[in-house]
Amino acid sequence: MTFKQMFTSSVGKKLVMAFTGIFLVLFLVVHAGLNACIWAMDGGVMFNKAGHFMGSYVVPRVLEIGLFLGIFLHIIQGYMLTLENRSKRSVGYAVSYKDGSKWYSRSMAILGTILLMFFIIHWKHFWIPSRITGVEEIDLGNGFVVHNLYAVMQETFQSLWVVIFYVISCISLGYHLAHGFQSAFKTIGVHNKKYHVLISSIGYGFAIVIPLVFALMPISFYLHWVN
């Protein structure tokens, strides 16, 4: 069996979703951890340094390429699988079966679409100005000049609508993770009961904590909890 045959079968396509999903879960930890520097209460010095590290050094930049590949693979494969799976039942049921599964498990494509819309707007807010169109710079002393992404955040999150949109996106992320986290591990073959219980518990905790940390960022700026 070739790798192509393996990863294009129905099980193989799910493996691609699972591996990219787990990679994106790891990215969320890094992203949330670095962004948490906004709460250092130092006027954004630590946060801007962290942003500078991520944007200027070779390791994060190489990982960034992997991140983009992972995100696009996850999105494209997700849509293709959704369309393919829907085509398997041409005539639907008059009464649908809802009791056997959670609504968010059945709605991964819709939740994912909200997240895709979020990514486009999020990239427009931060990634594109930082990488392409340019942002205001700040001298942190001794000629150490960095992008003032903290100021960009402060400005972006003065709009209530932006904050609401970010919070809704974080809720979508939470539900996407509530299914996706444990599902990814099942797909890569974790079937031992003790691990299943552990992974489900970690998954639900992760699905609450990470989106909550992200949602608190725009809220903190909007309500001036950070200076």
Next chain:
Amino acid sequence: MSQNKMNLKLKVWRQKNAQTTGAFVTYNVEGISDEMSFLEMLDILNEKLITEGGEPVAFDHDCREGICGMCSLYINGKPHGPWQANTTCQLHMRAFKDGETIVIEPWRANSFPIVKDLTVDRSAFDRIIQAGGYISVNTGNAVDGNSLPIEKQNADDAFAAAMCIGCGACVAACKNSSAMLFLSAKVSHLALLPQGAPERKTRVLSMVAQMDKEGFGSCTNTGACEATCPKEISIANIARLNSEYLSAGLTSE
């Protein structure tokens, strides 16, 4: 023991064959005992239809003991009806109330084409089994049953997977029309036993390939299959199948 009699309205999917489009037809049945099975209630409907010169409703059934996997029916939005861990033939009319409307649909999946009315063609499952759901044995005298030591836990898990009767409720319940619970039960059943060891790798690869060829969808772990399975096949079998597939795929030539 006194019986409660009830009158019911049935909305039944009627379809002449796979080439025609079907539609719901409403029937009223009267004097149904709550001690009847669901299929006996349909028998009464069919007796009535035949007496009136109509065409009886086609539906699959065989043992009527919940063990053969022949009965199907998607009743009020759930495969095999409202009871848990139960087949349609073991569903009794006491599950319903007098005056209730019951919607009866066939299994819906393109891989299970409708033969007539509520009867679907589930031979795709047979072809998946033929692709790898077997073991190699030496010819000659039967080997003594206890000659192969099998760990108790593995024997129990294999037996639990072997409970699958291949009814197709998992496919009917799944939003993706995926046959993964069925396939995982068959693969787990043999992968857990020493008798299944010789073909362990080729089995899972061949059976997944056949499942894809039959046009079933892919699994998204929603759990609807496990919730509706009359034999309570665990979704953990799907994770085991994924593990079998991953290791077989990576180590095959």
